[in-house]
Amino acid sequence: MALVEAKLQVGYCSVCGHLSAEPVCDICRAPNRDSKTICIVADSRDVIALEKTREYRGKYHVLGGLISPIDGIGPEQLSIQQLVRRVSQQKVEEAILAISPSVEGETTTLYVGHLLKPFTRVTRIAFGLPMGGDLEYADEVTLARALEGRRDLE
Amino acid sequence: MSRTYKAIGINLKATLLGEADRVLTILTKEHGLIRAVAMGARKQNSKMGGRSGLFVVNNLLIAQGKTLDKITQAETLESYPGLGRTLKKLTAGQYLAELVLNQALSEQPQEDLFYLLNEHLGRIERSHDTHVLAHLTHAIFQLLAIAGVAPQVHQCCLTQALLKPDVSDPHWQAGFSAIAGGAVTLEALEHMQAQDLLLSARVRSTGGEYRATLAPTAAIAAAPPHRSPSPNMTINAVELAVFQQLAHAELSQPSISSPVWLALERLLRQYAQYYFDRPIRSAALIDTCFAPELSESP
Incomplete structure (x- = not known):
């Protein structure tokens, strides 16, 4: 019964596409959050993971999946149009792409990044070695990406 | 006790399994196409x-399972990080992966296909962004050739007349028909079209009863979209001349204008879809990436 009720009550936020019991979710309604920064994620679970960090105080946009041409999932099946409209109409100063570094994730990142660049600064989260992980146990692909994404010491 | 085997393979497709696993479709040199589970691959x-990422070549140790094999060890031999730098390269790579998935066989060695795919992925990775479409078109032709279904472009498929494109004549044209098997002379194309019209009229007049006995061209109307190549396609002299060069191992004119490559890619796509009897879904993104307005972008 509770599950049925939850299913009936929970929908998608009309602004960001995150799961919400209200038409507009708590994050989009929060006045103390930075509306000039949007973090773009593939799934609502990614919002929850990022919220746990307590580092990010901006807003989100949930795409609802990843572009996967081989599976027949194209850009038109994701909420990319809404995102471009949102970024172009609001005064967004930075769009952060927080998407998994898989081939589908890379495709989505490059595609969305290309569309957003005329309107705002586009960044993506770093990837490489996990915290607490030993260098010697890292696989070759991850290590190569970590080397590629190296940055100057402050 | 489970049996194990070794293989060198490139990951072509990954699907999620359960909480943290991934099912990989891998093209191996030794055993052709295999599906195997990478346990816990999604864990941090x-x-x-x-x-377990796509386009990564691994030396694998695999345990045979009842339904799915399991990867027990993997050592990376090669990956193509450059493919992920631009959308064009990434899309081209996925297109080739899908084409190989359509043509690769299971349970038999696919060494030539494995090396050919790796060679072309490497070329696309190293190529300048403006040459990606040229390298992709070349790779598609070569993959079709290794499958034994490359279109015939030096002789008319119907009359066997030699096709010599006159690049100095802007009005020179030839036909192209996937059903016929490649390039045809304009006269042969017109003859085919006339036959099509006649046969489709007979289909209509008999309420479709002739469908089973019709020549392949007349079955177009009844075929799904990816199996219904347009019967009246024409190609100009430059397109046919470039087409005739694609059988060579090295690409001689990658800097030729992109509309020519776009036209050839579309012809080959239709041709491949017809022969493999399934749509190439990655191609939809190719249209977006290589549309004229995007082709100028970095």
Whole structure:
């Protein structure tokens, strides 16, 4: 019964596409959050993971999946149009792409990044070695990406 | 006791399984196309994480299972990080992966296909962004050739007349028909079209009863979209001349204008879809990436 009720009550936020019991979710309604920064994620679970960090105080946009041409999932099946409209109409100063570094994730990142660049600064989260992980146990692909994404010491 | 075997393979497709696993479709040199589970590959600390990515070549140790094989060890031999730098390269790579998935066989060695795919992925990775479409078109032709279904472009498929494109004549044209098997002379194309019209009229007049006995061209109307190549396609002299060069191992004119490559890619796509009897879904993104307005972008 509770599950049925939850299913009936929970929908998608009309602004960001995150799961919400209200038409507009708590994050989009929060006045103390930075509306000039949007973090773009593939799934609502990614919002929850990022919220746990307590580092990010901006807003989100949930795409609802990843572009996967081989599976027949194209850009038109994701909420990319809404995102471009949102970024172009609001005064967004930075769009952060927080998407998994898989081939589908890379495709989505490059595609969305290309569309957003005329309107705002586009960044993506770093990837490489996990915290607490030993260098010697890292696989070759991850290590190569970590080397590629190296940055100057402050 | 489970049996194990070794293989060198490139990951072509990955699907999620359960909480943290990934099912990989791998083209191996020794055993052709296999499906195997990479246990825990989606976990943050898994050593299989990076190794289970697409276009990564691994030396694998695989345990045979009842339904799915299981990867027990993997050592990366090659990956193509440059493919992920631009959308064009990434899309081209996925297109080739899908084409190989359509043509690769299971349970038999696919060494030539494996090396050919790796060679072309490497070329696309190293190529300048403006040459990606040329390298992709070349790779598609070569993959079709290794499958034994490359279109015939030096002789008319119907009359066997030699086709010599006159690049100095802007009005020179030839036909192209996937059903016929490649390039045809204009006269042969017109003859085919006339036959099509006649046969489709007979289909209509008999309420479709002739469908089973019709020549392949007349079955177009009844075929799904990816199996219904337009019967009246024409190609100009430059397109046919470039087409005739695609059988060579090295690409001689990658800097030729992109509309020519776009036209050839579309012809080959239709041709491949017809022969493999399934749509190439990655191609939809090719249209977006290589549309004239995007082709100027970095």
